[in-house]
Amino acid sequence: MTEVSNxxxxxxxxxxxxxxxxxxxxxxxxLAFDRMxxxxxxxxxxxxxxxxxxxxxxxxxxxxxxxxxxTEHGADADEAMTPYVAAxxxxxxxxxxxxxxEALTKAYVWDGIADDFFxxxxxxxxxxxxxxxxxxxxxxxxxxxxxxxxxxxxAVDPKVANRLSMWARRLVGEGLTQAQRMAGEHIALTILxxxxxxxxxxxxxxxxxxxxxxxxxxxxxGLNN
Amino acid sequence: MTEVSNxxxxxxxxxxxxxxxxxxxxxxxxLAFDRMxxxxxxxxxxxxxxxxxxxxxxxxxxxxxxxxxxTEHGADADEAMTPYVAAxxxxxxxxxxxxxxEALTKAYVWDGIADDFFxxxxxxxxxxxxxxxxxxxxxxxxxxxxxxxxxxxxAVDPKVANRLSMWARRLVGEGLTQAQRMAGEHIALTILxxxxxxxxxxxxxxxxxxxxxxxxxxxxxGLNN
Numbered sequence: 001m002t003e004v005s006n007x008x009x010x011x012x013x014x015x016x017x018x019x020x021x022x023x024x025x026x027x028x029x030x031l032a033f034d035r036m037x038x039x040x041x042x043x044x045x046x047x048x049x050x051x052x053x054x055x056x057x058x059x060x061x062x063x064x065x066x067x068x069x070x071t072e073h074g075a076d077a078d079e080a081m082t083p084y085v086a087a088x089x090x091x092x093x094x095x096x097x098x099x100x101x102e103a104l105t106k107a108y109v110w111d112g113i114a115d116d117f118f119x120x121x122x123x124x125x126x127x128x129x130x131x132x133x134x135x136x137x138x139x140x141x142x143x144x145x146x147x148x149x150x151x152x153x154x155a156v157d158p159k160v161a162n163r164l165s166m167w168a169r170r171l172v173g174e175g176l177t178q179a180q181r182m183a184g185e186h187i188a189l190t191i192l193x194x195x196x197x198x199x200x201x202x203x204x205x206x207x208x209x210x211x212x213x214x215x216x217x218x219x220x221x222g223l224n225n
Numbered sequence: 226m227t228e229v230s231n232x233x234x235x236x237x238x239x240x241x242x243x244x245x246x247x248x249x250x251x252x253x254x255x256l257a258f259d260r261m262x263x264x265x266x267x268x269x270x271x272x273x274x275x276x277x278x279x280x281x282x283x284x285x286x287x288x289x290x291x292x293x294x295x296t297e298h299g300a301d302a303d304e305a306m307t308p309y310v311a312a313x314x315x316x317x318x319x320x321x322x323x324x325x326x327e328a329l330t331k332a333y334v335w336d337g338i339a340d341d342f343f344x345x346x347x348x349x350x351x352x353x354x355x356x357x358x359x360x361x362x363x364x365x366x367x368x369x370x371x372x373x374x375x376x377x378x379x380a381v382d383p384k385v386a387n388r389l390s391m392w393a394r395r396l397v398g399e400g401l402t403q404a405q406r407m408a409g410e411h412i413a414l415t416i417l418x419x420x421x422x423x424x425x426x427x428x429x430x431x432x433x434x435x436x437x438x439x440x441x442x443x444x445x446x447g448l449n450n
Binding site: 030033034037038040041045046047049050053054056057060061063064067077078081082085 | 255258259262263265266270271272274275278279281282285286288289292302303306307310
């Protein structure tokens, strides 16, 4: 159950893009918490369940830092997050993992791309906001855990690689659909990205970097793009 | 999915009761995290969802402290928690909240009784374990939040009190069934409680204190026992 806000940020205000970005990152953290907590239930044992639950808790600490920063910008954290609820919720509903490996692959794929994207956009921000966004990116501990689980599963049963590769492609496809929708709805942020990148070619280069990094991450765990 | 351990703690060892208790509290924390994270989805708005998610994260910090202490006792945290998985899972499956108010009432009722119980039993432990158990009890912030939400809902619609009172009675009934089952299965802990209480009359007095405190908590939010 979510509220739909009718109050769009004022794009003429210089801070509008920052609020849009911080709102997006904050909601992504809240959702990452929610998703990891749910995925923890799919864990095959209590040790893995505890590891994932602890990682989920870290997201909430990050969420609070972002919400506090939004308040410092004079924004309401809930209002800043609300525009992203529908698109991200739809993405997650369309890509509900069926088991532990699908859940980890989803986290691995999604967090990798999201972190790269946030890192790129953070570079266009003033130092205080930039540093905060860089600090709340997922630490490598989580990626390493997911990567090790995926690799181990493929080692046991190589057929798993095909299934998870197809799953990862579906995740990226659904993700791109929602990302395009969000870009159209969050004009201030889109302008920030276009201006930060220099021009249309700069945006293309940014997307190319995101794609290349994703392909490398897939290969690193034995999945095909 | 959970593992069932065949290795029962050695009741002749003095630390067995401590390990049984810490294992129970640790699993209760892991489950409280899980339940609060799931309940957060039922929240009527993003603010309340964030509040509950943040409270869930606190449980995980407590879980880690208990797991560390179990290791100091030479126990394996997973093994110590495993015997409680089935009973607590069954309780939660039998009492799945249908909405936000049922979820909060469940947390309010269950955490209140569990905290009182853990507080009573902690008194029978050596200082280091006793202090740890007392420190991981829920702080009043969470109870206050749940109580305020329940009171506010009853103020808006007094009929809510009847529905939630019935719900709370069902929670207590199911909880007692599982508690009896656990008492029969965790002999070292049961002996600790009987010996700590002095005799059978002491145990009766303990149960009476738990019941009285529960009744007072119900009345405090406008529910009937």
